[in-house]
Amino acid sequence: MLRVAVVGSGPSGVYAAQALVAQREVPGVRVDVLDRLPCPYGLVRYGVAPDHEKIKSLQGNLRGVLEDDRIRFIGHVEVGGPQCTTARLRELYHAVVYCVGAARDRTLGIPGEELAGVHSATSFVSWYSAHPDAEEAGFDLTGVRSAVVVGAGNVAVDVTRMLARGEADLAPTDMPHAALRALAGSGVRRVHMVARRGPSQGKFTTKELRELGTLPGVAVELDPAELALDPAYADPAAPLPAVNRRNVEVLRGWAGQGAPEADRRIVLRFFLRPVEVLGDAAGRVVGVRFERTAPDGRGGVSGTGTYEDVEAQLVLRSVGYRGVPLPGLPFDPATGTVPHAAGRVVRDGRASVGEYVAGWIKRGPTGVIGTNRPCAKETVSSLLQDAALLARRELPGDPLDALRAAGLDPVLWPGWLAIESAEADLGRTLGRHTVKIPDWPGLLTAAGTAGPGTGRGAPGGPGPDTPAG
Known part of the structure; x- marks a missing residue:
């Protein structure tokens, strides 16, 4: 029997586990998915x-x-911590596949980024x-x-949309109650989503972009003269990738209609x-100073020396992610990935042989869930070639026993099901559907473990955002 640890239970980790047990070349594979x-x-x-229920339904798969x-x-179980080092994990399993993502956001690197009200x-x-681990x-x-x-990617579109949405749109979701109350009481009336390049170079998908134009009580505002600075936007016959072409068509439509009157506006x-x-x-932040850019003829932009200030009491940067080194694994700081x-x-x-990577820590933060x-299949193919x-190596026994002996208190599948049940109960007490538990004490209490927590809000008393009930 080949025993494999997969570190990370997101799509890349689950797809790796699925590929391992679905193959027929090496019978008897057993996989532990650690998180x-x-x-x-x-x-x-x-x-x-x-509010993206269709994508969230992927959880069922x-x-x-x-x-x-x-x-x-x-x-x-925190892999890379003192109770579960990468070296120890390698001793407990024949092979380890790391699917740990890219957890750190990129910064803007400009003066004032440290001001209160500026966040990733x-x-x-x-x-x-x-x-x-969210900000307490x-x-x-x-x-x-x-x-x-x-930013001009799907995450930028997501946070823009969430800032503009009303309470009636968000109450049916599983959003934690404190966040729902904060967004419902928001004073936001204008959300500026700002890109340094042109509309034909946006990284968002057309479905996400179109959604901005369907929000109740929200108008989308554009400046046709600004859009026309992009040669590919100005020329309907310009050759563009399919997604970019569809994005431009959506923006042309909005620009041609003008922005209707509305309580809230997305600019x-x-x-x-x-x-x-x-x-x-x-x-505290009161605005952002921008420099006007212009196409440089090589696919990029250059500064023009013209500046504009935009009022803001909240600034969110969405300019990409980077991988984070995992103690015990090699790391390339230039790419933010593990060499492979x-x-x-x-x-x-x-x-x-015996150590593998998949997902963003392997290829960088690119692509969609699919x-x-x-x-993952490429990585699993390499692992099976080494099987x-x-x-040949004998293992010391059930890795779960070793993790517990090291002082960890793992949450197994029944514990996760208990969390799901507690979140459904919480939703009922709040007059909503399922509502997520947002803090470590609440999650671990629901899971039925009193072991050591990880990160802020570790057990030892209720956290400030622990739901009642």
């Missing part, structure tokens, strides 16, 4: 916007994989998605009239790059 959190599904649970008798979910879009998403203080939006979102801006976040005497050869971890120029499937050599 630092007591909940599975990774970014499908904690990264997909709560991932669930079917994790309920396979040959796969065991082991949550609340990642932290905002974590907050409204109930990630237990949350987001107070009552004094925010104007918000700036820097899409292009060819502006942030150069400074402006603050007041109290150290067809998924095999490369140490000192040589492939390390991109993880072929990525005969790997299986």
Whole structure:
């Protein structure tokens, strides 16, 4: 029997586990899917916007994989920490596949980024998605009239949409109650989504973009003269990839109609790059200074020396992600990935048989959820080629016993089901559907474990955002 650990229970990890047990070349494979959190599904649970029910329904597919008798979910285990080092994990399993994603957001690197009111879009998403590591203080939006979102990808579109949505749109979702109350009481009336390049170069998908134009009580505002600075936008016959072409068609339609009257407005801006976040005497953000850019003829942009200030009491940066080094694994800081050869971890120029990577930590933060499937299959193919050599090594016993002996208190599948049940109960007490539990104490109490927590809000008393009930 070949025993494999998969670190990370998001799509890339689950697809890797699925590929391992579905293959027929090596019978008897058993897979443990480990996660630092007591909940599975990774970014499908904690990264997909709560109003995107169709995408979130992918959890049902991932669930079917994790309920396979040959796969065991082991949550609340931090790989790379003192109680479960990568070296120790390698001793407990024939092979380890790391699917740990890209957890750190990129910064703007401009003056004023440290001001109160400036956040990463990642932290905002974590907050409204109930990630237990989210900022404990949350987001107070009552004094925010104007918000700036820097970026032109799907995450930027998501946070823009969430800031513009009303309470009636969000109440049916599984958003934590504190976040729902904060967004319902928001003073936001204008959300500026700003890109440094042109409309034909946006990284968002057309479905996400179109959704901005369907929000009740929200108008989308554009400047036709600004859009026309993009040669590919100005020329309907310009050759563009299919997605970019459809995006341009949507933007042309909105620009031609003009923005109707509405209580809230989404303002899409292009060819502006942030150069400074402006603050007041109290150290809070009051605006962002942008420099007008222009196409450089090589697919990029260059500054023009013309500047514009945009009012903002909240700034969210959404300019990409980076992988984070995992203690015990090699790491390439230039790419933010683990060096690999067809998924095999490369140490000192040589492939390390028994250590593998898949997902964003392998290829960088690119692609959509479905991109993880072929990525995982390539890695599993490399692992299976090494299987005969790997299986020769005798293992010390059930890894779960070793993890518990090290002082960890893992959450297994029944514990996760108990969390699901508690979240359904919480929703009923609040007069809503299922509502996520947003903090470590609440999750671990629901799972029936009193073991050591991970990160802020670890057990030892109720957290500030622990739901009642």
